[in-house]
Amino acid sequence: MRETIEETAHARTLALDVPGWPGHRAGQHLDVRLTAEDGYQAERSYSIASAPELDAVELTVELVDDGEVSPYLIEEVIPGDVIEVRGPVGGHFTWSVDDGRVLLIGGGSGLVPLMAMLRHRAARASTVEARLLASARSEPDALYRREIETLRPQEGLAVDWTYTRATPAGWKGFARRVDAEMLAAVGPGPSAGARVFVCGPTPFVESVSDLLVDAGYDPASIHAERFGPTGG
Amino acid sequence: MPPVSRGFLGRRRDAADAARLPPGQYLVEDFPVLTAGPTPHSPLDEWSLTIHGAVDEPKSWTWEEFRALETETFTVDIHCVTKWSKLGTTWTGVPLDALLEEIGTEADYLTAWSDGGYTTNLAVEDVSDGRAWIVHTFEGEPLEVEHGGPARLLVPALYLWKSAKWVRGLSFTEEDEPGFWEAAGYHNHGDPWREQRYWSD
Amino acid sequence: MTDDCLDGNGMAGLLAEATGAELTSAIRHCQSCGNEYAIGNHRAYRGAGVVLRCPGCAALAATIVERDDELLIAWHGVLRVPRPAAA
Numbered sequence: 001m002r003e004t005i006e007e008t009a010h011a012r013t014l015a016l017d018v019p020g021w022p023g024h025r026a027g028q029h030l031d032v033r034l035t036a037e038d039g040y041q042a043e044r045s046y047s048i049a050s051a052p053e054l055d056a057v058e059l060t061v062e063l064v065d066d067g068e069v070s071p072y073l074i075e076e077v078i079p080g081d082v083i084e085v086r087g088p089v090g091g092h093f094t095w096s097v098d099d100g101r102v103l104l105i106g107g108g109s110g111l112v113p114l115m116a117m118l119r120h121r122a123a124r125a126s127t128v129e130a131r132l133l134a135s136a137r138s139e140p141d142a143l144y145r146r147e148i149e150t151l152r153p154q155e156g157l158a159v160d161w162t163y164t165r166a167t168p169a170g171w172k173g174f175a176r177r178v179d180a181e182m183l184a185a186v187g188p189g190p191s192a193g194a195r196v197f198v199c200g201p202t203p204f205v206e207s208v209s210d211l212l213v214d215a216g217y218d219p220a221s222i223h224a225e226r227f228g229p230t231g232g
Numbered sequence: 233m234p235p236v237s238r239g240f241l242g243r244r245r246d247a248a249d250a251a252r253l254p255p256g257q258y259l260v261e262d263f264p265v266l267t268a269g270p271t272p273h274s275p276l277d278e279w280s281l282t283i284h285g286a287v288d289e290p291k292s293w294t295w296e297e298f299r300a301l302e303t304e305t306f307t308v309d310i311h312c313v314t315k316w317s318k319l320g321t322t323w324t325g326v327p328l329d330a331l332l333e334e335i336g337t338e339a340d341y342l343t344a345w346s347d348g349g350y351t352t353n354l355a356v357e358d359v360s361d362g363r364a365w366i367v368h369t370f371e372g373e374p375l376e377v378e379h380g381g382p383a384r385l386l387v388p389a390l391y392l393w394k395s396a397k398w399v400r401g402l403s404f405t406e407e408d409e410p411g412f413w414e415a416a417g418y419h420n421h422g423d424p425w426r427e428q429r430y431w432s433d
Numbered sequence: 434m435t436d437d438c439l440d441g442n443g444m445a446g447l448l449a450e451a452t453g454a455e456l457t458s459a460i461r462h463c464q465s466c467g468n469e470y471a472i473g474n475h476r477a478y479r480g481a482g483v484v485l486r487c488p489g490c491a492a493l494a495a496t497i498v499e500r501d502d503e504l505l506i507a508w509h510g511v512l513r514v515p516r517p518a519a520a
Binding site: 267313415417 | 476478479480481482484486491496498500505507
């Protein structure tokens with residue numbers, strides 16, 4: 001464990017130095033296994049938040065109430081601790097700038113793997129078209145808010161937030177759950193041939209995927225990743 | 233042995249309860265939800281419980297008929313093969329003995345089957361003489377759907393995968409036929425005190 | 434939604450350990466509905482062991498039982514795994 005970064009009141013980023021790290025692709029996971037002194041073990045899979053180009057491996061972990069692993073990673077772990085990991089794993093939910101234009105739709109901590117993709121785009125200074133629609137309950141719950149505002153290159157990048165519970169004063173953006181009208185406004189539309197990545201809680205992903213298919217997006221272009229209540 | 237995660241307590245044994253924990257089990261206070269598939273939401277007016285197969289007389293109960301049967305309230309410890317145990321859980325339901333009396337069978341085995349297609353196999357001797365119930369109430373409240381409501385089988389002496397959630401029928405068989413997990417690698421019998429977790433344990 | 438449902442992406446590590454291959458981008462032809470979906474897009478459940486189901490029809494795609502010393506894996510349907518030369 002190299003360092004920890006508070007993201008919101010409920011989420012923390014852990015930066016890890018992983019000896020022999022083979023490199024990863026944006027969107028891949030890392031499995032974390034904890035072992036108690038009496039031998040009890042608990043394992044969870046987390047999306048990698050950092051760009052492949054960064055030298056540390058970063059995870060952003062959201063606190064799950066009554067969870068088993070996330071409270072430990074958020075409240076207990078300190079720099080210097082050793083954590084057992086397996087990875088990188090996964091290949092379906094991955095993107096690189098060489099794959100062409102992309103539409104990213106994230107709900108809550110579903111933003112984490114999408115952030116890895118945007119950081120990767122920034123690290124490669126790519127101007128490939130990337131649109132992000134990020135849904136959060138409120139501005140204080142929004143992950144990476146300030147970093148996303150300053151992401152470069154701006155050319156080709158479009159970012160929209162929607163706040164489903166509370167909006168900041170004077171907010172003129174979206175303030176509702178993702179719907180067909182919002183997807184149409186965000187674009188790029190089904191004929192653009194973009195790869196689409198949807199990540200969030202299971203109901204969010206199901207709903208957005210259905211809306212995309214109804215709007216004419218090719219189901220084969222939609223890559224979905226669901227977060228469920230896993231006991232955290 | 234992998235490195236111990238400093239400060240990770242996991243699920244610690246309480247010494248006072250240790251004698252009640254089968255080997256390899258950990259105590260939980262919450263009630264973990266595990267499922268092999270989507271949670272079914274069948275309306276009660278379409279619910280029935282059917283006993284069929286190698287029986288003298290197949291029989292079916294509607295929800296109303298089932299709820300009119302005499303019940304028992306009892307307190308038991310439950311043990312999941314994923315290593316959590318929960319002590320002192322109180323349930324209300326119909327003893328399987330009462331249902332067996334009504335149908336009459338010489339069969340030695342049965343398969344419990346559920347909404348959604350889950351199955352598990354049991355020896356009749358493991359579910360008779362006060363060893364099994366079909367429960368509809370947990371801690372005085374209607375059994376929640378994530379824990380198997382409206383009704384689940386409960387066989388507390390065996391690992392909990394044998395206690396089929398959302399149970400809808402018992403099919404009696406002459407031969408022992410492995411169920412969903414028994415066919416996939418879990419032990420055919422599943423006695424937690426003998427730590428019968430997997431094939432050939 | 435109270436389903437303890439994730440998807441095949443979250444099982445990537447287990448699948449890689451089980452098969453030595455990156456399987457989440459492999460396509461599975463469902464034995465029940467005949468549709469084809471990436472393994473990463475399958476529904477995943479944790480019961481006694483891990484269960485993967487078809488996202489189209491919920492038919493059983495795989496079970497994985499994790500013993501200390503081995504994994505017990507049952508597959509259903511047909512997996513289409515790209516060969517390196519074709520990728």
